[in-house]
Amino acid sequence: MALRLKGQEVEIRISKAGVLLDTITKVTNFEFEAKVEMSEEGFLGATTNEYDEIYNGCSFNFEVHLDTPDWLDFQQNVIDKARRVTPDVQFSISAVLFWPAGATKAVLIPDAHFGALPISVGGRADFVTAKCEGGASEFTLQDL
Numbered sequence: 001m002a003l004r005l006k007g008q009e010v011e012i013r014i015s016k017a018g019v020l021l022d023t024i025t026k027v028t029n030f031e032f033e034a035k036v037e038m039s040e041e042g043f044l045g046a047t048t049n050e051y052d053e054i055y056n057g058c059s060f061n062f063e064v065h066l067d068t069p070d071w072l073d074f075q076q077n078v079i080d081k082a083r084r085v086t087p088d089v090q091f092s093i094s095a096v097l098f099w100p101a102g103a104t105k106a107v108l109i110p111d112a113h114f115g116a117l118p119i120s121v122g123g124r125a126d127f128v129t130a131k132c133e134g135g136a137s138e139f140t141l142q143d144l
Contacts, residue, residue, distance in 0.1 A: 002100075002101060003099075003100035003101065004100075005097060005099055005100070006100075007027075009097060009098040009099065009100065010027070010030060010095060010096070010097055010098075011023060011024075011025070011095070011096040011098070012024040012027050012030060012062060012064075012093070012094070012095055012096075013093070013094045013095075013096065014074060014091065014092070014093055015091065015092040015094070016077055016089060016090075016091055017089055017090060018090075018092075021070070021073075021074060021077075022070050022071075022074065024062075024064050025067070026064050026065035026066070026067050026127075027062055027063070027064050028063045028064065028065060028129070029062060029063050030060070030061075030062040030095060031060065031061050031062065032058065032059075032060045032095060032107055032109075032139075033058060033059045033060070034055075034058050034139070035055070035056040035057055035058055035059060035135075036053050036054070036055055036056070037053065037054050037055075037056055038051060038052070038053050039051070039052045039053065039054065057135055057136055057137045057138065057139075058109060058135060058136055058138070058139045059133070059134070059135040060093060060095075060109060060112070060132075060133070060134055060135070061131070061132060061133040061134070062131070062132055063129055063130070063131045063132075064129070064130050064131075064132075065127040065128065065129055065130075066119070066127075066128045066129070066130055071119075071130050075117050075119075075130075077089070077091075078091070078114045078117060082114075090110065090111045090112075091111070091112045091113075091114070092108060092109060092110045092111070092112060093108075093109040093112045093134070094106045094107065094108045094109065095107045096144065103143075104143070104144040105141055105142065105143060105144065106141070106142045106144055107139060107140075107141060108139060108140045108141075108142055109136045109138075109139045110136065110138065110139075110140070111136055111137065111138070112134050112135070112136045113134050113135055113136060114132065114133070114134040115133040115134055115135075116131070116133055117130065117131070117132055118130070118131050119131075
C-alpha cells in the first residue's frame with residue numbers, strides 16, 4: 001500500500017516579481033481550491049437536465065505561526081500593490097508536495113491576489129498566528 005501525503009511533506013513559498021520572498025515553514029494549515037462551477041439546465045421535451053461546467057480560477061488560504069518579521073514586510077508589499085504604489089508587482093504562491101514515494105509536484109499560483117491578512121494573538125501562551133486568503137485566474141501543476 002502506498003504511503004499517503006502528510007502535512008510534513010508540504011512547503012509553501014511566496015515570490016514577488018519572480019524573486020523568492022519566503023519559504024514558510026510554520027504553516028498550520030493550507031487549503032487550495034480549483035473553482036469549477038457546474039451549471040444545469042432543463043429544456044421542454046427533454047427527459048433529463050443537461051449539464052455543463054465553467055472554470056472560475058482558484059482560491060487559497062493558509063495560516064502560519066510567525067517566526068520572523070518577514071510576514072509584516074509581505075503584508076506591506078500586498079498593501080502597496082492594493083494602493084497602487086507598486087501596481088505592476090505580481091505575487092506567486094506555490095505549494096510544493098513531496099510524496100513519500102519520491103515524486104515532487106508543485107501547485108503554482110501565479111499572479112495571486114489577496115484578501116484579508118489578519119494577525120492574531122490568542123493569549124499569553126499562544127503563538128502569534130497570521131492568516132492569508134486569496135485567489136487567482138490560473139494555476140499550474142509542475143513536476144519538480
